[in-house]
Amino acid sequence: MQSESVDDTQTARAFAPAHITGFFQIHDQNDPMKKGSTGCGVVLDGGVYTTVTAGKEIDNTKIFLNGEKVAGHTSKTVVESMTEYPVKVESISDIPIECGFGASGAGALGTAYALNHALSLEYTSTRLNDIAHVAEVRNGSGLGDVAGQVHGGILVRMTPGAPSIIQTDQIPTREREVCCVVLGKLSTSSVLGDKYMVKNINAAGKEAMKKLMQKPTASNFMLCSREFTMNTGLAEDKIIDVIEAAENAGVIASQAMLGNAVFSVPSVTCAPELVSIFSEFGEVLRFRIRTGSIRIV
Structure with missing residues (x-):
């Protein structure tokens, strides 16, 4: 069981890229690991930079986007699934929000990777990717962006679900x-x-x-x-x-x-x-x- 706080301030920063879906098909499942979409999209060099800070001065988890405090349900779900420590999550986006660029997925992935590094949780990339996907589908903020974002390029999602279980292909x-x-x-x-x-x-x-x-x-x-x-x-x-x-x-x-x-x-x-x-x-x-x-x- 983890303690209530982190004594020393620990911080880490991660970047996750944008993803534009060109077309898709929805596959609804009760299991969030199996829920998702098939389709094809392109990953961009723009994206979201996310900094996670933990320390005794932080008494509850707060999410910030471009300097403003937000509900950040998807990123908060990522945090809650990885640790009991309260943390500060600060995302800076150089892509539009709620415009089809996968900003939510990028924020979820950045939160997972930065949190893993800051607290030395020693999760593998596969586990972090799946955590971000599950947070997306549970909050209704996305279905297939995370899979594209963890691969890059023009990714074809042949089967639905979390990145660790789906079949993919790529257009070179x-x-x-x-x-x-x-x-x-x-x-x-x-x-x-x-x-x-x-x-x-x-x-x-x-x-x-x-x-x-x-x-x-x-x-x-x-x-x-x-x-x-x-x-x-x-x-x-x-x-x-x-x-x-x-x-x-x-x-x-x-x-x-x-x-x-x-x-x-x-x-x-x-x-x-x-x-x-x-x-x-x-x-x-x-x-x-x-x-x-x-x-x-």
Whole structure:
């Protein structure tokens, strides 16, 4: 049994990358280790830096995001599943929050890895990854981001569940650019709780996976993602306007799932024409595909 507090101040910092899902299929299970999604997404070099501090001056667990105290249910679940010590969790995000960039999963992973290092818990990466996934599904903040984030690149999730039990594949790629435009926030839980929407998502997700595996390339991933967006009815009018504007310029774009944002993985780079088109609709963000994974910093 652990004691009530840590005598000496202990701290550690970890980075976990963003993840954009292009298409997915929901697999609901009572066991959070088996619950999740199949689909495909891309991991970015932007993400969330999380610092965990433990010490006798901390009397209860507090979660901060970009300097503001938040409920942080997912990160708090991670902490409670790993230790009885109260800790301070401070996350700094260089990606949008609640916009389809997997910020919740990145925060959960960063919390798990930083806490493990700060308290010398000696958990393996496999266990930490699973803890983050379980925290995500229990809090309704995500289904498949963690699996993508722990692998990097363009990951195909062939079976659902925690990272240690799923089957995955990857689309080989260099660290090419990803261009995004953010239009606003969208609650993941609000979509996942709509049974009619879930039915549409699963039908479109199954078809997208079939087409992707017939031609597993980055360009076909974008085509399958765009088709998924259009077939599910998830996209609001403004999302469709951005996608069509990009298409008129010869660029494939799609909605970041689940978020109010559009992304594109162009064949070479984010051309000035694409940046100009995206900038007419909102803030343009440029990343690169991250083929690595989580790190202690």
